[in-house]
Amino acid sequence: MNKQSTLAPHESMELHEALNFKTLCLAKSKLMQGLVFDQELKDLMQKDVVQSTQAIAEIQALYAKAPFQTQVPQNRPTPILN
Template sequence: MTKFLGMHEALEVHELLTFKTLCLTKATTMSALAQDEELKAILASDVTTGTEHIKQLQQFLTNREDVQ
């Protein structure tokens, strides 16, 4: 990976980060309202993976060194 993202790439990563943050917020909120245990498990899994995805996207915007 290169050390720097192009302007359009940084904007696209930022859009993805915004979308994933919105998804994480919705999954967290809905998991508190869900009554079905299977649905709660799916939402909990989505929260876990969404959190990891957000961390990875943040690294693209903040980490300027080579990432392998």
């Protein structure tokens, strides 16, 4: 079987979307732990944090095979205040 060393552009975009989603889930679980008083629910949320961190690491490893990369701009655009 022939292994590809890079991902197709659509696969890269799908991984990017999955990475964004898992990052958002991780942030939400971490933030909500401070608002929860039930220990069992806190434990479940902590388990979700650990699993999400592992999933993010796996997705990042796959995302490194993306055929394109972009430079992060040094300057941010000026906001329009009007």
